[in-house]
Amino acid sequence: MEKTIKIGPNIKFIRNLKGFKQEAVAQELGISQAEYSLIENSNFVDDQIIFQIAQIFNVTPDVIKEFNENQAFYSIENKIDNTAIHENAHGIHQVFSPVEKVIELYERLLASEREKIEILKNQNNL
The missing domain is CATH 1.10.260.40 (lambda repressor-like DNA-binding domains)
Structure with a gap:
């Protein structure tokens, strides 16, 4: 079987x-x-x-x-x-640390939010 x-x-x-x-x-x-x-x-x-x-x-x-x-x-x-x-x-x-993965995800999210802020600033300056 x-x-x-x-x-x-x-x-x-x-x-x-x-x-x-x-x-x-x-x-x-x-x-x-x-x-x-x-x-x-x-x-x-x-x-x-x-x-x-x-x-x-x-x-x-x-x-x-x-x-x-x-x-x-x-x-x-x-x-x-x-x-x-x-x-x-x-x-x-x-050896794997889930905290490292959370930090990595947080840093990516933070970078994405910073990019959004820059785009909005540039739109307001036009």
């Missing part, structure tokens, strides 16, 4: 491992949190969406598509700062 791969739950599991909130991933994708929730509850997800989500999570699309816990832990650990898993480690040491 063939095992059915459910892509949405794989995405959810990896998102939780990486420490992302649904809202943050949805914002990166340019969709609402409700739309993103539908993705995580879907058995099948479009390859383009999988690719975009993989980029956000800093994993390969194959990690999402061919989900395997051991492969996911190994890939996530190695993608985050190219840090190898140590043989004597008691579990996975996750």
Whole structure:
């Protein structure tokens, strides 16, 4: 009997491992949190969406598509700062900091708002 791969739950599991909130991933994708929730509850997800989500999570699309816990832990650990898993480690040491992602998103939002202010100033000077 063939095992059915459910892509949405794989995405959810990896998102939780990486420490992302649904809202943050949805914002990166340019969709609402409700739309993103539908993705995580879907058995099948479009390859383009999988690719975009993989980029956000800093994993390969194959990690999402061919989900395997051991492969996911190994890939996530190695993608985050190219840090190898140590043989004597008691579990996975996750270097990823969700705070860094929030700061990055905030800085992008702030830059966007500054651009809007400059455009409005230039329009008022005309």
